[in-house]
Amino acid sequence: MDDGLYFSDQHRAVRDTVRAFARDEVAPVASDLDVRAEFPWPTVKRMAELGLLGVPWPESMGGAGLDLVSYLIVIHELAKVDASHAITVSAHTTLGTSPIVHFGTAAQCARYVPLLAAGKVLGGFGLTESGAGSDAAGTQTRAVRKNGHYVLNGGKVFITHGGVGEVFVVTAVTDPGVGTRGISAFILTKETVDLDQARELGIGHAESLVPLAGFTSGKKEDKLGWRASDTRALTFTDVEVPVENRLGEEGAGFTNFMRTLDSGRIGIAALSLGIAEGAFEAALAYAGVRRQFGQRIAHFQGVQFPLADMATEIEAGQHLVFHAAWLAQRGKPFGKQAAMAKLFCSELAMRTTIMAVQLHGGYGYTRDFPVERMMRDAKICEIGEGTSEIQRVVIARHLLRELAD
Amino acid sequence: MKIAVCIKRVPVMDRRFTIAPGGTTIDEVGLAYDVNDFDLWAVEAALRLKEQVGTGEVVVLSLGPDVVQEQIRKALSMGADRGIHLQAASVGADDLPVARALADALRDGGYDGIFLGRLAVDRANGVTGPVIAELLGLPCVTAVSKLEIANGRGRAQRELEGAQEIVEFPLPAVITVDQGLNTERLPTLKGIMGAKKKPLEVRPVTLDAPRVTVRRLALPPERIGGRIIGEGVGAVPELVRLLHDEAKVL
Numbered sequence: 014m015d016d017g018l019y020f021s022d023q024h025r026a027v028r029d030t031v032r033a034f035a036r037d038e039v040a041p042v043a044s045d046l047d048v049r050a051e052f053p054w055p056t057v058k059r060m061a062e063l064g065l066l067g068v069p070w071p072e073s074m075g076g077a078g079l080d081l082v083s084y085l086i087v088i089h090e091l092a093k094v095d096a097s098h099a100i101t102v103s104a105h106t107t108l109g110t111s112p113i114v115h116f117g118t119a120a121q122c123a124r125y126v127p128l129l130a131a132g133k134v135l136g137g138f139g140l141t142e143s144g145a146g147s148d149a150a151g152t153q154t155r156a157v158r159k160n161g162h163y164v165l166n167g168g169k170v171f172i173t174h175g176g177v178g179e180v181f182v183v184t185a186v187t188d189p190g191v192g193t194r195g196i197s198a199f200i201l202t203k204e205t206v207d208l209d210q211a212r213e214l215g216i217g218h219a220e221s222l223v224p225l226a227g228f229t230s231g232k233k234e235d236k237l238g239w240r241a242s243d244t245r246a247l248t249f250t251d252v253e254v255p256v257e258n259r260l261g262e263e264g265a266g267f268t269n270f271m272r273t274l275d276s277g278r279i280g281i282a283a284l285s286l287g288i289a290e291g292a293f294e295a296a297l298a299y300a301g302v303r304r305q306f307g308q309r310i311a312h313f314q315g316v317q318f319p320l321a322d323m324a325t326e327i328e329a330g331q332h333l334v335f336h337a338a339w340l341a342q343r344g345k346p347f348g349k350q351a352a353m354a355k356l357f358c359s360e361l362a363m364r365t366t367i368m369a370v371q372l373h374g375g376y377g378y379t380r381d382f383p384v385e386r387m388m389r390d391a392k393i394c395e396i397g398e399g400t401s402e403i404q405r406v407v408i409a410r411h412l413l414r415e416l417a418d
Numbered sequence: 419m420k421i422a423v424c425i426k427r428v429p430v431m432d433r434r435f436t437i438a439p440g441g442t443t444i445d446e447v448g449l450a451y452d453v454n455d456f457d458l459w460a461v462e463a464a465l466r467l468k469e470q471v472g473t474g475e476v477v478v479l480s481l482g483p484d485v486v487q488e489q490i491r492k493a494l495s496m497g498a499d500r501g502i503h504l505q506a507a508s509v510g511a512d513d514l515p516v517a518r519a520l521a522d523a524l525r526d527g528g529y530d531g532i533f534l535g536r537l538a539v540d541r542a543n544g545v546t547g548p549v550i551a552e553l554l555g556l557p558c559v560t561a562v563s564k565l566e567i568a569n570g571r572g573r574a575q576r577e578l579e580g581a582q583e584i585v586e587f588p589l590p591a592v593i594t595v596d597q598g599l600n601t602e603r604l605p606t607l608k609g610i611m612g613a614k615k616k617p618l619e620v621r622p623v624t625l626d627a628p629r630v631t632v633r634r635l636a637l638p639p640e641r642i643g644g645r646i647i648g649e650g651v652g653a654v655p656e657l658v659r660l661l662h663d664e665a666k667v668l
């Protein structure tokens with residue numbers, strides 16, 4: 014892809030910074046973090062310093078004031094090296110912060126966004142419940158209004174930054190019996206589980222936030238991939254949430270979250286594309302040096318064909334991702350293209366990483382090469398923020414709507 | 419503390435180079451460009467000095483066609499205050515006209531220090547700094563790997579073959595920076611955003627006619643892969659024979 018189609022000089026400057034950071038500071042630690050399933054506070058601090066945790070928010074709110082394409086470049090470049098770092102940026106920015114920026118009052122924005130945009134604290138987004146995954150409308154968590162408070166009871170599962178984060182946007186039913194129109198959103202705060210480390214590094218905790226009693230996180234999930242990302246259940250036991258913490262109107266929670274997920278999908282698509290490209294680059298380089306039968310394996314047509322397929326599909330994926338972003342940035346409808354980009358790129362990441370391991374032979378199956386980690390990291394991209402099946406449902410819904418018009 | 423830093427746009431070195439038709443220039447297709455590494459360390463040194471003193475200005479100059487503005491913006495995104503683009507459509511192989519144009523732009527700038535890289539990784543002549551110093555009548559300290567500046571004087575360490583030299587000098591002075599002085603900072607995203615709003619002045623310049631021209635460029639001979647003759651002591655006679663008869667080094 015000629016990057017001039019979608020990128021300006023400024024976008025290239027952003028890419029240079031993130032590439033250099035990923036190469037020099039993330040690549041050396043990625044494998045070890047994966048083995049130990051450790052949340053990378055020191056590199057997260059560096060990401061905060063570089064401004065990677067508030068890319069698209071206005072400078073007046075403490076963000077970098079850059080556009081959506083810049084933000085996607087950050088996720089894409091990080092994912093080429095380590096998907097866990099990329100999802101940390103994506104979950105924090107799109108899921109944790111964007112609902113407040115888009116649907117919050119001026120007071121809510123002033124209170125939370127500067128802390129989040131500077132990376133002073135990490136944010137998360139709680140939609141999924143044990144009984145409400147793909148069917149996010151099946152939310153059971155209840156919010157009952159009582160004496161100037163909402164009292165929340167229930168819980169969420171699989172929440173990125175559940176432990177390390179301090180600011181969460183979550184959904185709960187305020188009006189049972191009216192379906193999705195009875196779901197509202199709330200901003201909830203708690204202390205990070207890594208308080209000592211946060212205090213030592215000066216990141217991850219804000220004294221100005223009031224932890225809400227009864228709001229806790231569970232044990233860290235032991236995952237196949239994204240192992241350096243923190244995923245946990247959240248539990249709400251009689252949590253008294255001040256009315257001023259309601260995000261948006263009562264009953265608007267579900268529609269607002271669906272809008273958040275629309276743009277979130279471009280982010281996961283960019284992340285998936287990054288994994289695919291990282292694995293492809295590793296496979297191409299390996300095929301150029303590994304010798305069998307007296308020659309480089311890249312000389313075998315049986316190796317060249319999959320490399321050609323991977324490169325072609327990656328190029329197609331780049332256009333899907335950056336075209337969806339191009340639409341979104343111009344205020345045009347982009348929901349269908351975002352779902353297409355997410356569907357295609359997440360499945361591409363899976364195919365490409367499996368083939369990259371194959372081209373590495375036995376070495377690819379060991380931790381001495383990054384491709385086995387990339388293969389494990391790719392799988393969740395077909396599941397999180399809407400499974401591949403749900404993307405197809407969304408795309409088909411757009412098609413049928415167009416048919417009806 | 420007012421410091422000027424001269425930076426050069428150079429091809430990124432990890433690419434494969436080919437010679438363009440005509441045989442006197444590099445084929446630019448597929449090349450990526452960046453600020454010369456040594457110049458980035460010069461920018462970093464200037465920024466640190468300004469931060470240490472607490473006040474001052476870091477001005478970045480680059481000479482060349484309009485594309486060099488990309489490199490000036492990079493220095494601005496690292497934290498330099500303003501840029502001057504000395505606009506010249508093409509720059510030849512003679513460093514004297516370049517140094518003269520830079521010296522003319524620097525002469526009345528009131529700079530306490532003029533920083534450059536020890537050399538540019540593309541041509542590796544390493545003369546631009548010393549020639550500027552000569553033209554401006556300033557002291558020149560080359561290949562600096564440690565630098566302290568206080569009370570209008572400088573103290574620098576220079577790396578020699580197997581030894582170090584410590585020199586002292588008055589300001590203003592021209593300093594060329596060697597590897598090891600520092601590691602340059604990455605531009606932050608806010609820095610990149612802010613760089614757009616910083617002043618970048620364009621001054622067209624006319625370069626004197628070059629007296630050095632490139633006649634011919636040639637790539638180094640392809641490295642031929644190694645050959646394994648055998649193992650252990652048994653292989654030594656054959657190795658000696660080949661070194662003598664084929665490689666002709668014995």
Ligand SMILES: Cc1cc2nc3c(=O)[nH]c(=O)nc-3n(C[C@H](O)[C@H](O)[C@H](O)COP(=O)(O)OP(=O)(O)OC[C@H]3O[C@@H](n4cnc5c(N)ncnc54)[C@H](O)[C@@H]3O)c2cc1C
Nearest residue numbers: 138139140141146147171172173244396397398399400402
């Ligand atoms: C590492 C990780 C991080 C996550 N982070 C977050 C987060 O930060 N916030 C958050 O809210 N959630 C998060 N999730 C949850 C994630 O979004 C859900 O797991 C996902 O939406 C799927 O829901 P489920 O797991 O309940 O699967 P289910 O919905 O139970 O799906 C099971 C299978 O049934 C299929 N299926 C379901 N319905 C249909 C249908 N109508 N047609 C066809 N097939 C269907 C699915 O595609 C899937 O194959 C995370 C999950 C993981 C693993």
